[in-house]
Amino acid sequence: MSADWLNPIVVKELRQGLKSRLFTGMFLTLQGVMFMCMMIYVLSDKPGGDMEFINGMFWFLLGVLVVLVIPIRAFQSIHEEQKNNTLEMLYLTRMSSWKIAFGKWLALVIQQWLLVTAVLPYLVLRYFLGAINVADDLLTLSLMVVTGMLLISAGIGFSGWKSKLVRGLLIGGVAMSFYVIPIALFGLSRSGLNFSSSPVVWIATLIGLVLLMLFFIEYGASLIAPPAENHAKRKRILALLIIGLYMIVLVIEKSAPLVFLGLLFIIPICIDSLCEPFHLVPSLYRSSRRHFWVVRLIRRLFYPGWPSGFLFVTIVLMIWSTSVILFGPGEHRIVLFLTSLLGTLFLPLAIVAVVRPATAHYMSGYLVILFITFIVSMVLMVFEAVSRSGFNFLSGFLPMSTLIMSISRKTASDQILSTAVITAICVLIIVIKMAKPWRDIIALEKSDS
Amino acid sequence: MTQSLVVIKELTKAFGSLTAVDRVSFEIQSGQVVGFIGENGAGKTTTMRMMVTLELPDSGSIHIKGHNALEYPDMVRHMVGWMPDSYGVYQFMTVREYMDFFARAYGFRGAERHRRIDEVMEFTELNTIHDRPVDKLSKGMGQRLCLGRTLLPDPEILVLDEPAAGLDPKARIEFKNLVRLLADQGKTLFISSHILSELEQMCDSLLFISKGKIVHHGSSESLKSREGEPVMVRIELAGTNYAQLAEWVSCQPGISIFEQDASGMRIRMDDGSRAHLSMILQRLQSAGFEVCEFHREKVRLEDAFVDIINRNAGGGM
Numbered sequence: 188m189s190a191d192w193l194n195p196i197v198v199k200e201l202r203q204g205l206k207s208r209l210f211t212g213m214f215l216t217l218q219g220v221m222f223m224c225m226m227i228y229v230l231s232d233k234p235g236g237d238m239e240f241i242n243g244m245f246w247f248l249l250g251v252l253v254v255l256v257i258p259i260r261a262f263q264s265i266h267e268e269q270k271n272n273t274l275e276m277l278y279l280t281r282m283s284s285w286k287i288a289f290g291k292w293l294a295l296v297i298q299q300w301l302l303v304t305a306v307l308p309y310l311v312l313r314y315f316l317g318a319i320n321v322a323d324d325l326l327t328l329s330l331m332v333v334t335g336m337l338l339i340s341a342g343i344g345f346s347g348w349k350s351k352l353v354r355g356l357l358i359g360g361v362a363m364s365f366y367v368i369p370i371a372l373f374g375l376s377r378s379g380l381n382f383s384s385s386p387v388v389w390i391a392t393l394i395g396l397v398l399l400m401l402f403f404i405e406y407g408a409s410l411i412a413p414p415a416e417n418h419a420k421r422k423r424i425l426a427l428l429i430i431g432l433y434m435i436v437l438v439i440e441k442s443a444p445l446v447f448l449g450l451l452f453i454i455p456i457c458i459d460s461l462c463e464p465f466h467l468v469p470s471l472y473r474s475s476r477r478h479f480w481v482v483r484l485i486r487r488l489f490y491p492g493w494p495s496g497f498l499f500v501t502i503v504l505m506i507w508s509t510s511v512i513l514f515g516p517g518e519h520r521i522v523l524f525l526t527s528l529l530g531t532l533f534l535p536l537a538i539v540a541v542v543r544p545a546t547a548h549y550m551s552g553y554l555v556i557l558f559i560t561f562i563v564s565m566v567l568m569v570f571e572a573v574s575r576s577g578f579n580f581l582s583g584f585l586p587m588s589t590l591i592m593s594i595s596r597k598t599a600s601d602q603i604l605s606t607a608v609i610t611a612i613c614v615l616i617i618v619i620k621m622a623k624p625w626r627d628i629i630a631l632e633k634s635d636s
Numbered sequence: 637m638t639q640s641l642v643v644i645k646e647l648t649k650a651f652g653s654l655t656a657v658d659r660v661s662f663e664i665q666s667g668q669v670v671g672f673i674g675e676n677g678a679g680k681t682t683t684m685r686m687m688v689t690l691e692l693p694d695s696g697s698i699h700i701k702g703h704n705a706l707e708y709p710d711m712v713r714h715m716v717g718w719m720p721d722s723y724g725v726y727q728f729m730t731v732r733e734y735m736d737f738f739a740r741a742y743g744f745r746g747a748e749r750h751r752r753i754d755e756v757m758e759f760t761e762l763n764t765i766h767d768r769p770v771d772k773l774s775k776g777m778g779q780r781l782c783l784g785r786t787l788l789p790d791p792e793i794l795v796l797d798e799p800a801a802g803l804d805p806k807a808r809i810e811f812k813n814l815v816r817l818l819a820d821q822g823k824t825l826f827i828s829s830h831i832l833s834e835l836e837q838m839c840d841s842l843l844f845i846s847k848g849k850i851v852h853h854g855s856s857e858s859l860k861s862r863e864g865e866p867v868m869v870r871i872e873l874a875g876t877n878y879a880q881l882a883e884w885v886s887c888q889p890g891i892s893i894f895e896q897d898a899s900g901m902r903i904r905m906d907d908g909s910r911a912h913l914s915m916i917l918q919r920l921q922s923a924g925f926e927v928c929e930f931h932r933e934k935v936r937l938e939d940a941f942v943d944i945i946n947r948n949a950g951g952g953m
Contacts, residue, residue: 191749195740199726202737206728272724275690276785279713280741413689413709466692470707 195282196290197297204298209260213252217302220248221309228316241313246327249306253335257299261342262358264291265407269349274411284412288404292343299335303328333393337400344403347410348550356554363561371451371594388448391436395452398425398432402456414466419491423499426456430507437514450507457503458557460496461536462550465624472631483632490628493536493549494621504529523603524593530586530610534560537613540620557587564588584609639702641666641793641824642687647696649682656682658848659696664826666792669819671835672828673941674845680828681721683845684795687826688718700793717791721798723782725770731781732757732766735788742789752788760784760814776807783814793824800831812838832937842937846945856937867908871920872900872929884923891916900929908932 204210224241265288268274277287310328314321338361345357402425409418433449471490478486488499508525535556539549546552564587571582582588583605592602640663649657657679664670674680685691687698689709698705698712705712726734735757739749757763760780765773773781779799786794799815800808808831815838819825829835835842836856844852873881878901885893885903890912895902905912917930 191740191745195737198740199729199737202733203726203728268724271726272720272722273726275718275720276723276738277741278690279688279716279718280738281714281743281789282741414692415707415709468707470704 194286194290194293196277196287197294200291200294201297204294209256210298213256213302214305217248217252217306220244221306225309225312225316242319245306245309245313249303249328250331252302253299253331254338257295257302257335258338258342261292261295261339262346262354264295264343265346265411266349266354267346269347278411278413284408284416284418285405287411288343288347288407291407292340292400292404295339295343296336299332299339303332333396337396337403340400340403344406344410347407350551353548353551353554356551356558359558360554368451371447385440387436387439391432392448394432395429395449398429399452399455401425402459406459409463414464414491415468415470417471417489417491419460419463419496420489422456422459423489423496423503426453426460426499426503429453429456430503430510434510434514437510441514453503453507457500457532458553459550460499461493461532462548462553463491463493463496464547464549465492465494466547467624467627467631469631469634472628473634487628492624494624494628497533497536497617497621500532501529523589523606526603526610527586527589527593527606530606530613531557531560531590533610533613533617534586537616537620540617544620560585560587564591568592586610640664641668641701642826643697643699644683644687645697645699647683647686647698648694649679649686649691650694655848657686657693660845660848660850661696662843662850662853664793664824666824667822668841669815669825669827669839671832671839671842672826672845673832673835673842674828675945678845679848680845681797684718684797684826684828688716688795689713690718714789715792717786717789717794719782719786719794719796719799721801723778725773725778725781727771729770730767731762731770731773734770734781735762735784738785738788744788756784756787759787759817761810774807775802776804776810779803779807779811780814783811787818791823793826794818796825796827798828798830800829800834808834832941836937844941844944852944866904866906867913867935868894868933869903869905869913869916870900870929870931870933871903871927874926874928877925881925884920884925888916888919902933 224244228241265274268277274287278284282290310321310324313319313324341357341361345354345361348354348357402422405418405422405425409416409422412418429449429452487495488502489495504525508521511521535553536549538556539546539552543549543552564582564585567582567585567588568591582592583602586606586609589602589606642662642664644663645661647657647660648655660679660683672680672684682691686693687700687705689705689712693706700712700715703711703715726737729737732753735753736749739753744752754763757766760783762777762780762784765777768777770778770781783796783799786796796815800811803811812834815825815827819838825838827835827839839856841853841855843850871881878896881901882893882896885891885901890906892904893901894904905916913932917927920927920930
């Protein structure tokens with residue numbers, strides 16, 4: 188019997204996970220292939236040539252298991268419980284939704300570490316066989332593990348969705364981030380962000396990743412929590428912590444691209460804030476009356492639901508752009524970037540709020556529209572590059588197109604007008620649509636019990 | 637006046653255009669065993685799921701021991717045990733491991749956890765199958781396991797959705813005995829079932845739901861012996877002149893032949909009051925019939941249920 192202090196979900200998941208055919212299969216395959224590689228090397232006449240094959244096999248197999256197979260299990264984790272009618276049993280226990288989501292994440296991370304630990308002897312053996320740098324290998328292994336942990340957390344977060352469409356779109360988003368993030372990082376390094384020479388940037392990135400992992404787990408918890416629990420507060424505080432962290436680093440490093448890196452981390456939190464379901468649960472708002480008016484205003488930014496999420500996202504992005512203007516080396520494109528970013532984030536919300544106002548969860552509609560705007564923007568970019576015809580003004584009506592162009596430094600100044608117009612229209616629609624929810628919230632704040 | 641343990645007011649829940657639960661209101665007193673009866677799709681499970689905070693009502697309120705289930709679901713979840721009609725099990729887990737996991741999840745630690753698991757396993761007789769994999773249990777054993785898990789935190793209120801569905805007669809009797817024992821311990825039970833005769837024996841009061849609306853709330857006796865309601869009367873004669881009796885019945889206002897067999901006749905009387913029964917018997921004797929059997933038949937719960945459903949087809953209570 189395991190220790191009492193252990194999260195029950197970890198105990199259960201490990202009991203089940205380690206006995207599963209998948210884990211046993213992964214473990215035995217890994218050990219078998221590693222052993223075979225070593226035997227090939229020892230018995231071979233040409234050790235130098237075989238070492239490349241062994242290295243390739245080592246990293247490929249480990250990468251597939253750590254970054255692909257285990258995260259795929261995470262993507263099914265909470266959904267499996269929903270499908271098997273076991274999740275509701277957990278709701279009625281003393282375990283919080285956070286404890287359930289975190290336990291599932293931790294159990295998969297432990298299984299990931301078990302696999303990694305099992306290959307460490309082969310890593311050391313490869314060192315004795317020569318031609319490798321242990322420090323580089325350990326760094327690569329660490330990056331692989333961190334990426335795997337991040338993907339597991341994203342998987343846990345998204346696995347709470349019952350809708351296959353939403354899970355598919357979110358997984359698509361994660362896959363797309365493997366394409367977008369390296370481009371963004373490349374762009375940032377060209378803009379002067381130097382990862383290799385600055386430990387501060389590394390540390391900030393690492394902390395940012397940890398905060399992002401926490402967000403994903405919290406997101407998973409919020410999907411299975413009762414509406415009376417406020418998970419928006421924790422998620423939005425994580426966004427503020429990321430912004431704060433990067434502002435501190437910005438002051439130390441004086442490198443504007445840093446805040447763009449921070450922005451990459453908070454975009455998922457912003458999208459979640461804009462899509463959160465709005466439930467008028469009185470207990471969430473009533474206690475507000477006791478507080479001083481300033482505190483009451485601040486508390487409103489942390490209420491669950493998209494109406495407060497919209498205010499939060501607007502304010503966070505304002506703080507972010509102000510920090511770039513104040514502390515950064517003066518980015519002249521910041522106004523265009525911010526306008527197009529706001530437009531990109533608000534356009535799907537405005538459309539969903541108009542087309543499907545009664546839907547509890549805006550996420551599915553939001554993601555579909557975001558995906559369509561991304562595809563159209565890419566087509567526009569290709570068309571423009573091929574035809575070289577200046578139709579910037581028209582493409583500016585699609586804020587994501589302007590955003591992509593502003594990142595790739597292809598923006599013409601005439602785009603800003605059309606982008607600003609469409610962003611303003613989106614804001615106006617959202618403000619009109621959120622008037623009623625806010626009226627109801629304020630009425631509840633004033634009610635006694 | 638004592639406060640009711642469960643107070644449900646104007647509870648409504650719709651799924652798209654279908655209103656599954658329509659302004660349902662009722663109260664349950666502490667220690668009561670209440671049966672919840674309704675045809676498939678009547679709204680039983682949805683009502684129960686809202687009671688245990690697993691479903692959000694569109695409107696209305698649920699108070700369990702004074703706590704609003706919508707606003708304080710955590711407090712309510714600590715007081716309510718929920719046993720669904722179908723439950724999921726985990727792979728690679730024995731009965732003991734399953735109970736251990738849930739005992740941990742309910743916050744039991746150390747020796748207290750082991751003691752509680754032993755108690756519940758003994759009560760539900762799971763100790764005889766403690767090392768069996770949970771995904772290989774029969775339906776009856778599975779239901780016991782599910783009840784055992786529900787009992788772990790010793791909840792004040794037990795909400796059981798079709799607990800006897802799919803059980804063989806032996807398992808059903810065993811399960812019924814378990815429910816009786818729980819009722820004897822003073823637990824408040826809210827049970828839905830299709831097997832009405834079983835509910836009749838177990839429950840203090842019955843709630844009938846039809847098309848999302850409560851159509852009756854009261855004891856089974858009050859349901860079956862409602863003064864002035866139509867009743868079935870069996871008449872047996874000393875001779876075999878039933879053709880004459882049939883002719884006589886057809887001439888009487890308020891009574892009609894329901895069924896006739898070789899040994900007697902069942903007649904339906906619109907007015908089931910004692911006075912009216914007595915008057916009909918006197919008239920029969922005055923008409924020269926040699927009545928050797930004249931008794932009001934006990935109303936079966938199933939008949940009462942169908943009768944109520946038919947009578948309330950137009951509207952709720």
